[in-house]
Amino acid sequence: MSSTEIRTQVREFISGRFPQVTFDDDQDIFEMGFVNSLFAMELVVFVERTFAVRVPNNELRRENFRSVTSITGVVERVTAASTTA
Incomplete structure (x- = not known):
């Protein structure tokens, strides 16, 4: 799967949960104030299910899930x- 496809799926997931929020791929979704710890766990589950991977403990850091770009990097x-x- 290409980086573009991964980005698109991640962006669609986040936008689906927060359709009223506009953001770009590099914006920190935690600093924007609409993401909480529960949604952070939803992101991890989404990544694991959608991309058929297991995110190892050493990748479970806030900086790895703060933007579409960083989430794409984790998946890759x-x-x-x-x-x-």
């Missing part, structure tokens, strides 16, 4: 690690 890293393992 985890996917790459699972294909080389």
Whole structure:
């Protein structure tokens, strides 16, 4: 799956939960004030289910889930690690 496809799916997931909010791929969704810890866990579950990966504990950091760009990076890293393992 390409970076563009990953970004699109992540953006659609976030937009689906918060349709009233406009944001770009690099904006910190936590600093915008509409994301809480429960939604952060929803993001992790979304990533694992949508992209058929397991996010390891060392990737479960706020900075990895703060923007569409950072979430895309997590998916790419985890996917790459699972294909080389």
